[in-house]
Amino acid sequence: MTSPSEKGPLAAKELLAAGEQLDRRTVPASALGAGGAVAAAAVPTGIGLRIGDVSWGWTLTWLIGGTLLLTAAAAVIEWIRLRCTRFRIGDERAEYVVSLLATKRTSLPRERIRTVDITANPAQRWLGVADIRMGTGDPNGDITLKSIDAVRAETLRRELLRRVPDGDAAVLDDGTAREVGELARFRIGWIRFAPISFWTPVLGAGAFGVVLQVANWFGAENVVLRWISDRFEDVPLLAEIGILAVVALLVGAVASLAVFTEAWWQYTLEREPDGSLRIRRGLLIRRSTTFEERRLRGLVLVRPLGLRIAGAARLDVLATGLQQQDDDSKASEPDTLMPAAPLAVTVGVAHAVLGDPVLDPDRPLIAHPPAARRRRWVRAAVAVLAVTGGLLLLGALLTEVLSWSALALLLPSAAFAAWSAADNYAGLGHRTTERYVLLRSGSVSRRTVALSRAGLLGWNLRQSPLQRRAGLVTLIASTAAGDGALRLPDVGTGQAVELLADTAPEWRHLTSGNFRRPPV
Amino acid sequence: MSTQVPSQGLALRPPQHQVDPRCRRWWAVQILLSFGIPAVALVASGVFFANLRVWVWVPGGVAAAAAIGGSLLAPAVLFRIHRWEVTDVAIYARSGWLWQEWRAAPLSRVQTVDTERGPLQRMFGLATVTVTTASAKGPVRIEALDALLAEDIAHRLTALAQRQAPADAADAT
Numbered sequence: 001m002t003s004p005s006e007k008g009p010l011a012a013k014e015l016l017a018a019g020e021q022l023d024r025r026t027v028p029a030s031a032l033g034a035g036g037a038v039a040a041a042a043v044p045t046g047i048g049l050r051i052g053d054v055s056w057g058w059t060l061t062w063l064i065g066g067t068l069l070l071t072a073a074a075a076v077i078e079w080i081r082l083r084c085t086r087f088r089i090g091d092e093r094a095e096y097v098v099s100l101l102a103t104k105r106t107s108l109p110r111e112r113i114r115t116v117d118i119t120a121n122p123a124q125r126w127l128g129v130a131d132i133r134m135g136t137g138d139p140n141g142d143i144t145l146k147s148i149d150a151v152r153a154e155t156l157r158r159e160l161l162r163r164v165p166d167g168d169a170a171v172l173d174d175g176t177a178r179e180v181g182e183l184a185r186f187r188i189g190w191i192r193f194a195p196i197s198f199w200t201p202v203l204g205a206g207a208f209g210v211v212l213q214v215a216n217w218f219g220a221e222n223v224v225l226r227w228i229s230d231r232f233e234d235v236p237l238l239a240e241i242g243i244l245a246v247v248a249l250l251v252g253a254v255a256s257l258a259v260f261t262e263a264w265w266q267y268t269l270e271r272e273p274d275g276s277l278r279i280r281r282g283l284l285i286r287r288s289t290t291f292e293e294r295r296l297r298g299l300v301l302v303r304p305l306g307l308r309i310a311g312a313a314r315l316d317v318l319a320t321g322l323q324q325q326d327d328d329s330k331a332s333e334p335d336t337l338m339p340a341a342p343l344a345v346t347v348g349v350a351h352a353v354l355g356d357p358v359l360d361p362d363r364p365l366i367a368h369p370p371a372a373r374r375r376r377w378v379r380a381a382v383a384v385l386a387v388t389g390g391l392l393l394l395g396a397l398l399t400e401v402l403s404w405s406a407l408a409l410l411l412p413s414a415a416f417a418a419w420s421a422a423d424n425y426a427g428l429g430h431r432t433t434e435r436y437v438l439l440r441s442g443s444v445s446r447r448t449v450a451l452s453r454a455g456l457l458g459w460n461l462r463q464s465p466l467q468r469r470a471g472l473v474t475l476i477a478s479t480a481a482g483d484g485a486l487r488l489p490d491v492g493t494g495q496a497v498e499l500l501a502d503t504a505p506e507w508r509h510l511t512s513g514n515f516r517r518p519p520v
Numbered sequence: 521m522s523t524q525v526p527s528q529g530l531a532l533r534p535p536q537h538q539v540d541p542r543c544r545r546w547w548a549v550q551i552l553l554s555f556g557i558p559a560v561a562l563v564a565s566g567v568f569f570a571n572l573r574v575w576v577w578v579p580g581g582v583a584a585a586a587a588i589g590g591s592l593l594a595p596a597v598l599f600r601i602h603r604w605e606v607t608d609v610a611i612y613a614r615s616g617w618l619w620q621e622w623r624a625a626p627l628s629r630v631q632t633v634d635t636e637r638g639p640l641q642r643m644f645g646l647a648t649v650t651v652t653t654a655s656a657k658g659p660v661r662i663e664a665l666d667a668l669l670a671e672d673i674a675h676r677l678t679a680l681a682q683r684q685a686p687a688d689a690a691d692a693t
Contacts, residue, residue: 320654457629457653461622463530468620473530476658484656493530506610506626510532 012105015097019086025127026147027078032123034074038067044214052218087145089156094134096143106143112136114295114321116157118288120150125286132156137321161276161290179271184338184349186267186281193340194260195253196306203259204252264339269349277317277353279337295319297455297481298436299337299350301359301448308446313346314339315353318451318481335482350450358436358450365429365440369492371470373425380417387413420444430488430495432502439477439488449486455479459504461496475499532622535605535612543602543664544595546644551594555587604662606673608680611651613662623660629653630681635674637667649673 042063049059080100087096095107115135124130129147136142148156215224232240265283272278275293280286300316307313315338322335338349343361350359357363388406395403424443431438437456440448460476467473473496477486491499500507562580566573598617605612612624634650641647647670652659665673 457655458625458658460624460658461530462616463620463622465618478653478655478658480654480656485658497531504624504626506612506624507532509607509610510535510612510624 012097012099012103015088015095015105016086016099019088019095019097022082022085022087022145023129023148024082025129025149027075027082029121029124029127029129029147030078031071031075032126033121035067035071036123038070042067048214048218048220051215051220051223087143089160094143094160096145106141108134108136108141108143110160112141113160114292116160116290118153118157119282119285120147121285125150134160135321157288157290158272161292162274179352179355180273182268182270183277183352184267184269184341184345186264187341187345190264190339190341191257191260193307193310193312194257196310196312196340197256199256199259200249200252202252203255204248204250207251207255208248260339267339269338269353271353277337291317291319292321295321295481296353296452297479298449298451299354299359300450301346301350302445303343303448304445305443307340311343312340313343314341315346315350318449318455318479320480322482354436354450356433356435358433358438359448363431365431365438366495368425368428368430368490368495369471371472371492372428372490373421375466375470375472375490376421376425377418380421384410384414384417428488428490430491430499432499437477437499437503439486441487441489451477451479451486453503455481456503459500459507460485530622535603535614537604538599539602539604539662539664540646540666540669541599542644542646542666544599546640546646546664547595547598548591549640549643551590552587555583555590559583559587602664604665606677609684611660611662611677613660615661615663623658625651625653625660627677627681628684630677633674633677633681635670641667647671649677651677 046059046063049062050056054062081098084100085096085098087094089095091110093107093109094113095105097103097105113134114137115133117133117135118130119133120130124147128150130150130153131144131146132148132153133142133144145153147153211224212221215221228244232243235243262283262285264281267279267281270278270280271293272290277291277293277296279289296317296319298318300318302314302316303312314336316335317337319335337353338346341349347360351357388410391402391406391409395401395406420443424441427440427442427446429438429440432453435454436450436452438448438450440446457478457480460478462474462476463472467490471493472490473493475488475491475496477488478484479486497507497511501511559580562576562583566576566580569576594617601614601616601620603614608627610624610626611630612622614620614622630651631654632650632652634652636648636650637646638648641664645667646664647667649662649665649670650659651661662670662673
């Protein structure tokens, strides 16, 4: 926020004169970081140049020269940035100014800081510095200091989020004390869940694309394609496609393992004495994220199909003040509290975080009425008939192959539709407890939301014509956390009225039948 | 003349008040314009490009029929569905047509109350009241209120909401 306020932020000039400088070590750290990245890129470039018939001498000259030049450039840019940046963490505000050609000043009141993230890549860790980001939930209101002394960053983190004096136990608004200390710790076995993700095929396919793209830069596309087709000289085409698909999946599995390990290695979740939750994770880049506990509105137990088959689950956090994906396509802040882990472990952590066993899977939810199941079966049947009918029609008009494939696809698609209808219905459920509202839905991506009743702002109802005939209604819980709306599809109308009267007193006004004729 | 649509199985009574009766003409004009303008454009382009006539006059005719039929029939149905109510503790609104929405917001959670008057609304002396909470989604909107009544409601809501300290006010991002 750049608007001056009554709390008296410093003018940009004063801040430039009086503010602190970033740590000088940021220059070698950035140079090393950039150098490392360029050196890593040099390996495929070198292979490409060699394939492109460039001599060893020239190849090495290009690579070493390029690396040195880019590293030096990074150092110079960093040094200039260091010279034009000042910051100040006062009692009331955190302030930051960059002044090169234009001057940009950010000043935020400390009480608006909701998350503090610390990250450090290997070069920064070696030199003892770290980046610290103070988040307000407003994309324009963040301050990132890049970088400051690592110990200083840690002290700042604690000070910026401390709202209660040291030594107090974590006592929440509802008066319950919570477990302080470590709540979860990474186990090496968890990485087995990493390849069970839609990223595996995506990364696998992406790898082929990258190889061809790099080859294309050096005009070596044909060399690569010929090399591949040479491997499959005596193999029928179908087998070749099958083998390539398996190879892609294997590459994708390795890649998603690598991504997962980089992101979640040595993950720990702790509750600090003031009640805030802290996540630390990362293999190369170490990250530390801290949520204020009073921003927590609930948890989401995420169980996509793959994880359900593997008996695993992930935990997401419902918290206010987390940046959401907005129209400017800025990345939203990650809301994962815990990566995929065995269900029992995840549920235990959820229990520890909420201080309430609401997410335990052995506590059944209220199932939705049979009309909701009928709706799903009708939908499945319509989808299968539409696809088959469409293909048959096209087959009759264009080519017979489409008709045959329609018939061949009928059985598998019907089986999938039937499974999806049954599983989707089985996923529907809700329940209220003393402190939480539970909402569960979804099949391929199933989510169980535990929203605290204090964080529930209200309900909206939506009914389609078909829902009206079937006696169903979609409930939408509004909350300040996340994107603001949590959907519970196809609740029975009777159940809905009960849920509303139980959790939102304002709706009782419409259930009591006190209808007066409107004044004419 | 309380012509309430029965709420098919949903054991909720509709909010107490209907919107301003002038809304029917406002909605009629809206429908007439949103289908009528494309209809005119399509028919006119058929006049200039003779070889395209079949392709533009058929959809043009459909749009014209929708404009006339819709503006004659839809407003009465919309008028029966749109209802609202304000009490000392909450605001309620029902809206929609095929897809109907019931919305409510407790005044203790209300953050902003806005009134809005578009150019068409001004012609008919109407206004929209929008009430938002800390949630990014799902503001409660009452369209097509008498403009003076809308101002009145906005003032009353603001006063009521200020009296009931918002529990989530700290989350106003």
